Structures are given as C-alpha cells and as structure tokens.
Amino acid sequence: DTAVSQTPKYLVTQMGNDKSIKCEQNLGHDTMYWYKQDSKKFLKIMFSYNNKELIINETVPNRFSPKSPDKAHLNLHINSLELGDSAVYFCASSRGTGSNEQFFGPGTRLTVL
C-alpha cells in the first residue's frame, strides 16, 4: 500500500563511487521530486519531473542525474560521490495542480566515507 517508496533506505559507500537511488509512486501523480535534507534538517529541492519531463533543476552538480523511465518512477544516479553528498534524500510526488500536496517517501540516508 506504500504510496511513495524509495530504495535503498540506507546507503554507505566510499568516495568516488557511483550509486543510484530508486523511487516509485503508486498514486497516479504526474509530478515527482527529489529533495536533499542535510544534517541541520534543511530541505532543498533538487529536481522535479512532470510527465517524465524535467521541469525544475536547481543548482545541483551535474554528477547528479535524474532519470524518469515512466510517470511512476524517478531515479537518482550520483557519479563520483563526495563527502558533502552525505545527506538524506527524499523523493516526493504530487498531482502538480490544485493544492499540490506533496507525498514524501521514507528517505534514503546516504553516507559517503
């Protein structure tokens, strides 16, 4: 029944590696997002896709590449991981219209050693 799911929940990796985080929503929403939450709990939008098209791309290093194979999925691939990439990454989805409530996944805690 999970509305927005992310895998993995925890990811520990070495600097320089490449990793992916997957996100799926079963709400039928058209819009999906990736957010980064740092150790101080500040939440920043990274990307947003609407109907598989990129609509928001904040000033995120191009080591981060989102991919949306279909409306229900938005994956995040990160190349050449750096220490500063350690954070919790949240996926979210919304209808994109009206009140535009966002539904969040449980988060992926990425630790780069």
Place this chain on the structure above:
Amino acid sequence: GEDVEQSLFLSVREGDSSVINCTYTDSSSTYLYWYKQEPGAGLQLLTYIFSNMDMKQDQRLTVLLNKKDKHLSLRIADTQTGDSAIYFCAESIGGTYKYIFGTGTRLKVLA
C-alpha cells in the same frame, strides 16, 4: 527572494498551546503548507491554506496567514508528547511546480 524562515527550536509543556511561526518572501505564493517530520521519516502534510484566506482551523490546528507581513503561523492546541517533531512551513509558487520549504522548527513537548 526565496527564503522561508522559521525559529529553529520550540519547547512547550504537555497540554499547553504551541505556536510555530514562519515568514516568507515570495508574494506570488498560491498555497502555504505545514508539514510534520517525525524522526527517521519523510514529511507528512498537516494542513494548508490558500493564499487568499486569513485563517483555517482543523481540529487542534489553527493556521493564520498575514499576507501583508508575509507571516504564517501554526497553532497546536493541547499539545501532546506525540506532537514532538520537526515542523516545516512551505510555499508553492504560483504558475510553477516549485515548492520552497522553511528551515524547520523542532518542537519538543515536555511531559
């Protein structure tokens, strides 16, 4: 500007009211929201208010919006220990899909 500011911490006694404040800068906001984040979890929407409203009440929650001062507040009546969490205000920018979250307020409820 796109800054949404909140006080970082608030501590209240169980049974008291809590008031969490938020100031935003983008006057083109269409909706303003309050989200709750419990430890180890994602954010969950508590309530939202349309930008042409002044107040919205939903059970123990009261949202006040002062559009002139760009000030939003969330009042929680009869605060319980289960209300301890981080509370984020957020605004959605009219005509875009963009959401801007506040800095978050960590509410601690003392028994």
